[in-house]
Amino acid sequence: MKKLNVAVIGATGMVGRTILKVLEERAFPINNLYLFASSKSKNTKVIFNNTEYLVEKLDYSSFNKDIDIALFSAGSEISKQYAPLAKEKGIIVIDNSSAWRMEEDVPLIVPEVNPQDIRWHKGIISNPNCSTIQVVVPLNPLHETYKIKRLVYSTYQAVSGSGVGGIMDLENGLKNLPNKKYPYPIAYNCIPHIDTFMDNGYTKEEFKMIEETKKILNDNALKITATTVRIPVKNCHSVSINIEFEKAFEVSHIYKILSESKGVIIQDDIDNNIYPMPISANGTDDVYVGRIRRDFSIENGVNMWVVSDNIRKGAATNAVQIAELVTETL
Incomplete structure (x- = not known):
């Protein structure tokens, strides 16, 4: 080469x-x-x-x-x-x-x-955007098979996403020192505010996830909403995704598709308390998916929990x- x-x-x-x-x-x-x-x-x-x-x-x-x-x-x-x-x-x-x-x-x-x-x-x-990367990796093969109609993102984002300043705010907050990066202390807290607010009430981070997903998946018809939240975790973002498909599906087939998808690792064994967590994703390059379950409140709906290292894969x-x-x- x-x-x-x-x-x-x-x-x-x-x-x-x-x-x-x-x-x-x-x-x-x-x-x-x-x-x-x-x-x-x-x-x-x-x-x-x-x-x-x-x-x-x-x-x-x-x-x-x-x-x-x-x-x-x-x-x-x-x-x-x-x-x-x-x-x-x-x-x-x-x-x-x-x-x-x-x-x-x-x-x-x-x-x-x-x-x-x-x-x-x-x-x-x-x-x-780091959060967009980790969601589209598992969403793409599902979209190709079942055609996604609507997505609801709820993120739980680590302070490393804000750079050194975010990490310092967390470490200083744990020592009861004042925050400098965030508008409120992040230690023992979560802040539903990432990037600046727009006139429509969404933050730019939420807008990025919405619009970037459409561009990467090449589907402007996708209906997407998002809420992004900063949490007191040093590294690795987590995202709860609620998906509504256009086609009927079997949960077992969702597992099969994701298990065969490049860059995705399924961690989903609730009998043994196995599911994706920042502490286990840290320092790795894969996207971890778990808590896969049917959403009984809508037709053709599924929930999943996605975790990835935002500094590495993100x-x-x-x-x-x-x-x-x-x-x-x-």
Whole structure:
């Protein structure tokens, strides 16, 4: 396999460091590696594959280097500012922010779901929202079989989804210290407020899950609603999904479909108290599904509980998987 020149933007952040870890774990074919971050991280030393690298300050000259793929994980404003510049230089951008996700000419990719969409990228490829990634992985094969009519998402999202500031608020709160990141203490609490509120009463996080699901599953007719909640868990998001299908189904067949689906692991043995939990999903790349049961309140309804590591599969690993798809086109 051809070795590529790879850049990681936001290399010293939580997701950026995990991207480097996943690139190393998956033996991604790298020739030259370039690490960029803000000025405060300039000259930070990072070890990758037993080699020491110095982090460079990101600026407008950064993309004058011979770079094939740039993995961005430095926030929407940085992506909006620098991704078009990288694209102009012929670099393929894989962006982990929300900056480009809903642009019509930017594919929104989850490799287990819509790898074919990578073919129509024009230089920028978007990584979906972390909560969206983990729900569409099990939903896609069910949608292909039974045609989903309506979805209700209720999320239980870890503080790592807010970055270092969220983790600090949880740790400080457990010590009875004041919160800085969230509007209320997160320790011993849950906050039904992720991202900013919109005029319609939904938060941007809820809107992302709704609209991104439609784009990834290529079905704008889907009826979806969402409530997203921050909980005092350090890492791994959980989502309760209520699904209404257009077609009749057997629960046993739902199990069969999911057990054969790439990236999905069923943990559902209620007799032995086995079900997905953040504590067991942490540090892994799969999507765990359990508590699968018929919803008797509607026709053709089913409930399921989905847990995944939001920093790995919900961000870093999915981005690297996209990069692996890109290597097949170069």
